Amino acid sequence: MNVSLCIATYRRPLRLALLLDDLAGQARPPDELVIVDNDPDASAEAVVAERVARGLPFPVRYGRQPVKNISLTRNHSVALASGDWIAFIDDDERAPPYWLQRLCAAVHDYRADGVLGPVIPIVPADAPAWIRRGRFYDWARMPTGNTVPRNRLRFGNLVLRASLLRGATPFDPAYGLTGGEDGDLLARLAQAGARLVWCDEAVVHEPVEATRLALGWLLRRALRGGQDFARHTLAGRYGAKGLGARLRLALRAGVQLLAASLLTLLSLPFGRHHAVHWLTRASANLGKLTIFWGWHYREYA
Incomplete structure (x- = not known):
């Protein structure tokens, strides 16, 4: 598998820096990393340049998409990607060392067109007690190899066959300010016959921001x-x-x-x-x- 890893980022330079450090330590690194900055002020550029100068085990493509629209930003990242497979991770997530290796292994094990994995929320210890008890940030999980129901399809942790995304605008710009572009795309792919399965071992973590508590x-x-x-x-x-x-x-x-x-x-x-x-x-x-x-x-x- 030749895997391009795409990240759409918006004003999270510190979170992005931590994620880049995680990606540098992957047991199975991506074949290229594509980062598209949706901030008109290019707040991610310095972080990317610094990490590239320090040395990363894969080439990096950095692009800008200044119009505030998550769909256009994701579309630009796909357009820059050259791999036969495209993985996606959010800019506020953390990737353990075997994350990408496990996603790619599941593609082969289950003859999948795409594999999704869990995003585990990390709630701060000082969060209110009702927040910590409520489990409000958890994703639904399922056994590895199960086909993911259409109403549970979402981005944040997945790899897809690149040929499924090669249209002019795979992500619908109508969802660009509302969100929901990920579920729309994946549901359309599933309707068209794509096999999208779950890998429960391909975990990433998402520290919950204070503004969300x-x-x-x-x-x-x-x-x-x-x-x-x-x-x-x-x-x-x-x-x-x-x-x-x-x-x-x-x-x-x-x-x-x-x-x-x-x-x-x-x-x-x-x-x-x-x-x-x-x-x-x-x-x-x-x-x-x-x-x-x-x-x-x-x-x-």
């Missing part, structure tokens, strides 16, 4: 997740689309919103983390309903 952030992220689900559902990414799908989605979201709101109140005496769990579920279902009147939460704006 708050109820407001959790509610906004849940709302955006609900909007993503609704947009993908209405576009037919998870099955049939049309009036029937719209009605089913709206009815389920309405019922689940009411149920989650009630459970928020009922669970409050048993601990704030329980109440917040149901409150985020309510926010997610509210997000599904907001799609019907055309409002999108622009997380990356």
